[in-house]
Structures are given as C-alpha cells and as structure tokens.
Amino acid sequence: MSSAPNVLDYDVVIVGGGFSGCYLLKLLRDQGFATVLIEANSRLGGVWSWSCYPGARVDSELPYYGYSDPAIWSTWQWTERFCSYRELRGYFNHVDKVWRLSPDVVYNTKVTRSQWQEDSGTWLISTAEGQQQYRCTWFVPATGTSFKTNVPDLRGKELYQGSMLHSSKWPESGLDFTGKRVAIIGAGSTGVQIMQEAAKKSSRVVQYSKTPNFALPMRQRQISEEEIYHTKSHVPHLFKACRNTRIGLAVTNTGKKTFDVSDEERERIWEENWKRGGFNWSQGGFTDTVFEKEANLAAYNFWRKKTRARITDPAKADVLAPKEPPYWILTKRPSLEQDYFEMCDRPNVELMNSPIEEFTEKGIITRDGQVREFDIIVFCTGYDAVTGGLRTMGIKGRDGIDLNDKWRDGVRTHLGMLVTGFPNMFVAYGPQAPTSLTNGPTFIEIQSEWIAETLSTQREQKLRSIEPKPEAEEAWREACSKIAEATLLSQTNSWYMGSNIPGKPREFLMYLGGIPAWHEACKEALKDWDGFDVRT
Template sequence: MRDVRDNNTEPGDAVNTVDAADAVDVVVVGAGVTGLYAVHKLREMGYRVRGFERGADVGGVWYWNRYPGARCDVESADYSYSFDEELQQEWDWSEKYATQPEIMRYLSHVADRFDLRRSFTFGTSVVSAELDEETLRWTVRTDGGIGGGGADGGDGRVGGEVLSARFCVFAVGCLSSTHLPSVPGLDTFAGATYHTGEWPHEGVDFTGLRVGVIGTGSSGIQSVPLIADQAAQLTVFQRSANYSIPAGNRPLDEAARRELKAGYAERRRLARLSGGGSPFMTHPRRTLEVGEQERRAAFAKRWELGGVLYSKTFPDQLTDLPANEAARGYWEEKVRARIDNPAVADLLVPTDHPIGTKRIVTDSGYYETYNRAHVRLVSLRENAIERIDGQAVVLADGERVELDALVLATGFDAMTGSLDRIAVRGRGGRLLKDDWSAGPRTYLGLGTDGFPNLFSLAGAGSPSVLANVILCAEQHVDWLADCLAHLDAHGYAAIEAGARAVEEWVAECRERAAATLMMSADSWYLGANIPGKPRVFMPFVGGFGAYGQIIADVAGSGYKGFELIPG
C-alpha cells in the first residue's frame, strides 16, 4: 500500500487504483491558491495530507483560464502569499497587474519551493465524500482521472481511489465550474467553439477568421481587444453591459520592486484592515459630504489606480444611491470619451445596475476596440440570439452572422457550482447539494451543521470573491490550522457547526447584503446567471478586515457556535 505521506506524483500523473482505503488525516480538494497553502500549512503541522486536483498541475482557476488577456484585477504585489517573508522578497513581478502566464509561473514556483506537488494527485477529481457517523471520518472517493461518479450519487470507484480522512477540506474555488449558455443548436455549431474558462493550453490563432464572442463579463472584456488584433471580423454579442476600468498597467522596474518589497510589512498590515484585502483605504468622508472638486479628485486617483477598487473610493458608494450615481457619472464621462460612436457608447454604458454591484472589470483597451472598423457590437436585449444554424448565429430579426469561431465568455456557476459536482453526504446520508438547495448554508463560510470535520475555504459565506482571494485563503487556512491544533490539544475528535449558528450566519449575511445596493444587480454573486438557481447573495459583504475579526473572536471564545465532539 502506498505511503500517503510521500506521494511523489508529477503534473499529469494519476494514481488509479487501491485495494483498500488509505487512512490520512486530511484530504484537500483543489490545488489553486487556497489548496496549495492548506497542504503546506497542515503538512508543516505534521498532518498526513493528500490533495487532489482535476487539472494536470497546480493553479486552480489560473490553470484553466488561459484566454487572451486573462489578468488579475488585484495588484501583483498584493495578489501573492504573505506567509513566508523569503518568498515575498525573492519573487519579482514584472508588471503592476500580472497576466495569467505570470501568475501560473508564480504558483508553480511556490509549489516547487515548498515541494507541494508530492502531496497532490493531479488529473483526478474527487467525486464523493461520505461521513461515517460512528467514527466521524470521511470516506473520500476519486475518479482516478477517467471520469464517472458525481453529485448524482455515483461512487466513482471504477479506477479511482478510496481514502479515509479525519478532515475533509474543500478548496475548490468560486469560479471553476464553467457555465454554457442555453442557445438552441449551440452543440451543432459547425465552426470552432471555445469557452474562456477552459481555454486550450496551446492557445488559439484567430488570424483572418470571423469570430463571435458571446458575453461581456470579465473574460469577454479582457479577451475582446486581443481577439480583435487577429480576427478579420469580430462580432461581440452583449446581453448586459458591464462597468470596466482601465488597468493602468505598467511594467515594474527594479527600483519599483525594491520599494514594494521594502514596504511589504505595512502593505500587508493595511490590507488586513481593509474591506477588500488590498492596502488602499476608502476616503474618510462620505461621497456627498465633500465638494465636487475634492470628490472628482478622489475618483480620478482611483481611476488612475485602476481596477475594482474604484467601487471603494468612498465608504458609502455601495450603500447610498446618490453617492453611487456620483461615481457612476464620473465613470461614464471617462468611458464615453474613449468611444467614437455615441450610439455604440449608449450600448456599452450600463443602465440596469449601480456601479460596483457587479464586479468591476479591469481591462486594457476594451472600449477603444469598438472604434475599429472590423469590430461590431450586437445588443442581445434589442436583437436576441434565436439559434445556431451551421456556422451562423441567427438573430431574432432573421440576420445570419456567419462565423468561423465562437468564443463563449459566459462565466461560471459561481460560488457553489464546483461543490455541487461532488456527492458530499453528511449525517443521515444528507447530500450537501440538497442541504444548500435554497442557497449555501454555512457558519462563517467554514462549516455546515450535519457535516462535522468538513470545511469549505474561501467560498460562500465569506468575503472570498469580494476581496483579495490569496489573503482570504491565508485567513481561512490559518484559522483552520489553529482550530485543528485546538481539537488535538484538548482531545476532541471533531468539530461541527451548530444549526442555530448556521441559521444566524445565513441571516446576517442576508441582512448585510440587503443593506447595500448589491441586491439590485442580476449578478453571479446572486447566482442570477444560472437559470433556476435561488437568488441568494452568497459572499459575506461586510469586508475582509471585519470578517477576520469575527472569525478570530469565534476562535478566541473557544469556537462559539461550533460543537466540539470528544474523542
């Protein structure tokens, strides 16, 4: 039988069969930024850890999202681990906002530096996890890299592994379950079809082709300028206009990198106090408490900073509609100045949601792309897609848009989609997917009643997608590590969220969201992009720093709201 403490696998390897259940302390599902740190931290504490990743290497969302222009909307200096000072000092970022290839190089460097790959089995999905109520251990089954099993109850044993784990840790990411649009005939399109969330690793050459892009969320907005550079004709099909702000990207020279590294201690301190996990504080006064000149200066400063933090220029932008309108008005003024055709600008300026209630996109030359003669914007609200016929997208007015390639920039079943694919059964055989059928039910985003010793990290019920995910990952993993140490120090076998604590946390998350403008947008934060998904605001909207204090207080109280189960 394999020694689970020394799983020497390489990217792409899959361990396919075992004759009996392996016993480990922790199973970690996912090798993205959260899973990598979880394996490192828990292994360092002496736990026997096995990790599983359906991709062929580390990276999580960055392994799959290789579409043209894929770029992080958090500054590189902040979108990096803080747990190791030598790591911070040795890694050199090449630009302010790193692209996908550079982020992958960074995560690969982290995996190499801490020898993390040996604890992972790649090319393998966990298909089920079932609680043994007598031992309070989890039986975890994988597909062995050949598919099979899943949330419908299949056990995935053919060619897979069966493990027994005391703790089961899901680090599956919020944006890793791709969503396909419901378009009649889509599966019969005669040209080439690509999804931005599962982009070919060898890349795609669109030179001289007629290309269509469906979707103008982050991946659509980031990819359109680069696709336009190659395509002979580009048609962008837009259902909903989104707010985007130029990245203001720039190369980082050696002097800039030295300055960043010298200031890391203070930068991280401020980030942990902030709402979004980045070291930029909101203006000390409310939007309309300052004069127009000061207000415009503050907006201009955030505009030059680039990216999503524009929505946090003033503290009331996402709670007060007049304040939000001031921010939206400045944004519209700046964007319309970039678009030559006023009619096209009318289509690109959102009118259906306040700015920041959907994630603001970080782009490079998106709006200017529509000034190019071979680029066309089609508003699906005015002229919907009726069907796909051969190589044509057929619109409601009968027009046939002939294409050689179709890019689906249609996003993800966010927050819960990746967990829904796994048959997780707790007490009484309860299926987690059923337990969350009306929306995710968690306490602190960490645990769920009826599922002892099972943790979901950096997902629903926590700041996750509303903050710097790498610091969210560290925040959750550090809390988890302290929790497991507490259990062992006091002889507890398990920890389980209490039903009342879960209901109270769900209510608190709901009430905090209702006090903002976030509920007014049909966003993926609410699952609005997935037909039939319950309309529930899934992340914790109270801010990264506030959330960190809440979970620290829970730990300091002896884990109030959790039941600690004796061994």
C-alpha cells in the same frame, strides 16, 4: 472481477490546488498533520492551471496577488503590474519548489464522492480513477469560486460546424484569431479580456451581451527589476496592512459620503483614484456609493464621462455607456480593462444586445432576425460561481445527506466554512465568506490560518468532531442576507446573486461585512466553541 479500492489514511484531505489548497497544505504539514492534496489538473494554480485564453490576467496588482511568506516573495520577481496567466503559472511552480508541495499532491485525479463515516468519525474520499480511496479525519474542499463552467442552454448549439468553446476550455496550443470572424458571447471580465485581443487580429468581432460592462482602467505596465528592488523593503508592511482592510488591498477610502464634500473636491478625489487604476477608483472613493442611489448615479456619471471620451462612434457610446445605467455601478465585480473601449470602437467590431435566438451550422440568429456567420464562437459566460463546484462533488454528510440537496433552496453555513450535518468539513474560499469580494490571497491566508488553528485546537482537546448548530448556521445566513439587502448589490442580477444560473436560488452568495469583521466573528467562535456541536 475488479479488486476493492486501496484506502490510504490521512489526518486531512484537501481537494483543489489553488491558493487555498497550497497554503493549507503548507500550514497543516508544518503543524504535524498528515495531509494530502488532490488536484484534478496536472499542475498547481487553481483556475490559473487551466485558464490560458488570450489576455488572461489577474485584477489584483503586485505584490498583493501572492503569498506573504518572505521565502516566496523575496525570491520571486514579477514583471507586470497585473500579471498574466503565464507568469502566474511560473509563480505556482516557484511556490511548489520553495514549499516542497508536490510530494504530498496527487495530480490528475478528480474527486467524485466524499462520504462521512459516522462509525469511524472519518471521511472517505473516492475518485473517478476508482482504484484509490482516501480516509481522513478532516475534509477540506478548496475548489474555489470558479470551477463549474456555465454554458447557456441555447437552441441549436450542436448544429454549429465551426470552432466553439468556453473560455475556460482554451487549448494550450492556442487559437489563432487572424482574419477570422469571431463571436464573443458575454461581456464579463473574460469577455473584456478576449475582446481586447480578438479585435486586433480578427476580420470581424461581434460581442453579444445583455448589459454593458462598466469596466475600469487597469493601467497595466511593465515593472523593471530596479523598481522591484527599490520597493522590496515595503512589501512586508503592505501585506500586513492588507489584512486590516475590508477587501484585502491597501486602498484607503475617504471615510466620507459622496455629497459631504464640494463638487470640486468630489471631482478631484474621483480623478485622483481614476488615474491610479485598478480598484482604486471603485474602493477609494466614498462610503455610500453602493448604498445610496443618488451617490451611485453620481459615480456612474463620472465613469460615463470618462468612458465616452474614449469612444468616437456615438451609437457604440450609447451602448457601452448609456445615459441611464441598466444596473447600479459597482454592484457587479468591476472588470479591469486596458483598451477595451478603443477596441469596441474599431470598425471591425459590432456590439449586439439583441438576444440570441438560435445557432445554425454557420453562425448565430438573434431575436431581431439578423443572421451572422462565424469561424469561431467563444462562450465568455463564466461559472456556476461560488457554490457550483461544491454542489457537484458528491459530498455526503451525516445520515447520507447530500450537500447539493441541503443547499437546494439556499446556502447555509456558519462563518462561510462549516455546515450543519457535515462534521469536520471546512470549506475554503466558499460561500458566505468575504471570498470574491476581496483580494484572494490576503483573505485566503487569514482563513487558512483559522482553519489550521481550529484543527490544532480539536486535536489538543481530543474532540472527535465539530459542526455548527442549526441555529448558528441560520443566524449567519441571516447576517449575510441583512448586510447585502442594505446595499444596491442585492438589486442587481449578477453571479454574486446566483442570477446567471437558471433555477439557482437568488441570494447574495458572500459575506459583505469585510475581512476584519468576518475574522473577528471567527476568533470569537473559537474561544468557547460557541455555536458548535462538539463531540468527544
């Protein structure tokens, strides 16, 4: 007979060791909360603890993709404008060392169930290992947006005899593309990054995609030690400035509509931001790009002109940058590329937009009847983003209600963090918050600081539990929906809308109002617990 699990008591249990989990662990410990972080992997870093596919790197440039704590950035040196997964792993090792996180982290442990205990006013956290449980007053799932992988249910996958894998399951030892026939399924950010590498080594690459990727130039480059030290005095001012922008990056929009300026001025502004690379073109242009169709089409035509100039094959140019856009530009998260269009232009690369019909032992059959054989098939089909991880953690609130059941017909939160029926649970970097519409670390710091302040206020006021009232939850859901429906983003099928997952409710999954507006709503809510059911 097996013995009953041992139960350890904490004030706070955090699940997930990415940017949110690490910062929350530091903040809460500093404020005297007994806190433990449970991480499924063997290292900190969230998605970067397992992402190691060829070309994997961030799309936020230095120094923004990191913590603003001087103890961290002043003792760390980036070597690239957009760092690779290898450098990010080193960065998280540095964070761990400076903040001394690991003594309060339980590694290689997967949470399978989290149950609110009404009689004791605590959460009971169970793990796959089974011999240990964790009891806490506050529960913080911080699994982020990219946790549950999405692999389409395509006929005959089990028949294929070659190497088949999802980009998130890349072997640490690597996978050699040299001389291989490679299929890349999907053309999101991961598909773009892997294509750029595969095309250089493989004998043949076929990318299967339903729609083209309107990717933007990354302008990646190496950063010298001299440049780092020359700009170090600017860093604290940059971090401070980021907190006051909509997206958490120090990018300045013109404040004007597309047709408020002359054709020459509009072209000059676009050209200037295009040369800067990164998100400067998408965010530093005009205010109406994702609101007005004519403005959006004008932006697309500029993008198309710049992109087609890099492609010599007219047929490929028509696929990658068609005359009529199949969706509104910038209504999917922009991917940043280094030489994607040049790689697509190579003779060993084929672009396939005919849907996949089925797999065979040796390859793929498309709906048009064509058969292609491959040595390696890579699914770059992303994640059940934003909500997928949360809905599979076995989170059960008051009266045993499961979070998966509560969100079956659509997400409901207050401020993108709290959920009615789930007392003292704070979702970090989750749905109905600015989340993936921002530079992650900037938003995460602001959100984590609010969570820490809220817990401290609860402790000071001796409040047993808080949770949002149903009417506050519904009002926040309606506010998120109203903002999204006023934009062209709601007209595009994307993971923003949950449209990449069959059966998932189609709804805009995040808050589009920007960081400052969201933060102001959070601060107002904390003044007098407006919208909360508070129990003593």
